[in-house]
Amino acid sequence: MARVVVDVMPKPEILDPQGKAVLGALPRLGFSGVTDVRQGKRFELEIDGEITDEVLAEIDKVAESLLSNPVIENYEVHVEDRSVAEIAAEAGR
Amino acid sequence: MARVVVDVMPKPEILDPQGKAVLGALPRLGFSGVTDVRQGKRFELEIDGEITDEVLAEIDKVAESLLSNPVIENYEVHVEDRSVAEIAAEAGR
Amino acid sequence: MARVVVDVMPKPEILDPQGKAVLGALPRLGFSGVTDVRQGKRFELEIDGEITDEVLAEIDKVAESLLSNPVIENYEVHVEDRSVAEIAAEAGR
Amino acid sequence: MARVVVDVMPKPEILDPQGKAVLGALPRLGFSGVTDVRQGKRFELEIDGEITDEVLAEIDKVAESLLSNPVIENYEVHVEDRSVAEIAAEAGR
Numbered sequence: 001m002a003r004v005v006v007d008v009m010p011k012p013e014i015l016d017p018q019g020k021a022v023l024g025a026l027p028r029l030g031f032s033g034v035t036d037v038r039q040g041k042r043f044e045l046e047i048d049g050e051i052t053d054e055v056l057a058e059i060d061k062v063a064e065s066l067l068s069n070p071v072i073e074n075y076e077v078h079v080e081d082r083s084v085a086e087i088a089a090e091a092g093r
Numbered sequence: 094m095a096r097v098v099v100d101v102m103p104k105p106e107i108l109d110p111q112g113k114a115v116l117g118a119l120p121r122l123g124f125s126g127v128t129d130v131r132q133g134k135r136f137e138l139e140i141d142g143e144i145t146d147e148v149l150a151e152i153d154k155v156a157e158s159l160l161s162n163p164v165i166e167n168y169e170v171h172v173e174d175r176s177v178a179e180i181a182a183e184a185g186r
Numbered sequence: 187m188a189r190v191v192v193d194v195m196p197k198p199e200i201l202d203p204q205g206k207a208v209l210g211a212l213p214r215l216g217f218s219g220v221t222d223v224r225q226g227k228r229f230e231l232e233i234d235g236e237i238t239d240e241v242l243a244e245i246d247k248v249a250e251s252l253l254s255n256p257v258i259e260n261y262e263v264h265v266e267d268r269s270v271a272e273i274a275a276e277a278g279r
Numbered sequence: 280m281a282r283v284v285v286d287v288m289p290k291p292e293i294l295d296p297q298g299k300a301v302l303g304a305l306p307r308l309g310f311s312g313v314t315d316v317r318q319g320k321r322f323e324l325e326i327d328g329e330i331t332d333e334v335l336a337e338i339d340k341v342a343e344s345l346l347s348n349p350v351i352e353n354y355e356v357h358v359e360d361r362s363v364a365e366i367a368a369e370a371g372r
Contacts, residue, residue: 017345025209025210034141037138038137038176040135043132046127066118066300084100084168093167107258109255115300118302121303198362211345212341212345220325221325223323223324228320231316233313251308260366262363274353277355
């Protein structure tokens, strides 16, 4: 089974209230080294079959038309071997 | 300026209604190669100064206590050179 | 055109990192009267035709199976005359 | 304990990919009466003390500056007796 990840983030010029809330809450955790936080979305898509250039082009269209709003968000598509769940499992979490 | 990314995903055994809605909407776009979709969150943190092991350990604590709910979500922390906005700009989007 | 709203909130016993981030950021805005914040989702559904008990029963099923994860979230379905956009317009925002 | 709800919705002229995904997934559930779906956020704030006009004015400022992005979202603030969790409990869910 192959996996493709689509990351969607608010564009830099768009105010991001959720990122701002996280940034505002950090000092109370005693952590002061962060100057900005942006919150976006991550989609993990399981693909049936080989990931060809054609498949990636299709997922690019899905990212643009269904997973993001191109007026206010940027997106990025890439193949990824391991899911966050698998990475967390390896880290013993 | 250094950048650290925290990816947060619903655990595999947790039902993910938003991912399911995306999966259900894909056939209408004429795209049938996707067998599963999971939707999570991506945080891009701008860090003031060098990213040392100590900084990463702090961000790991932030990820566990503020950015995720460890009972229902997995997270993963990594350093990343480029933001999604920068990647999109390079791709001419 | 009739409108039905589905509100989805994390169950009280479920940790809500996003609500916690908002709560943690409030003191910096000089606002100290809030003791807890929970963040959930609000869906506004436009319905074609009359809203009968049968329609509401169908939407209840949609809320349970597509809009929420009943293990970690509660939901509530109600008819609502005005959308948030309409209320904001009336308030001159 | 008093409760104030802040509802935040994408403005009508803003494309809402998450609402669109839900709308696209509905026919597969055999439900065809919905013509549009918009997905926003609902915040439940627990307030310490009485909810005066002054408190509501403060929460309005919080809604505008921390909970929403006024360029792309509308918000609405109102007092609410019961949380979604309490309503769900009464409904026996």
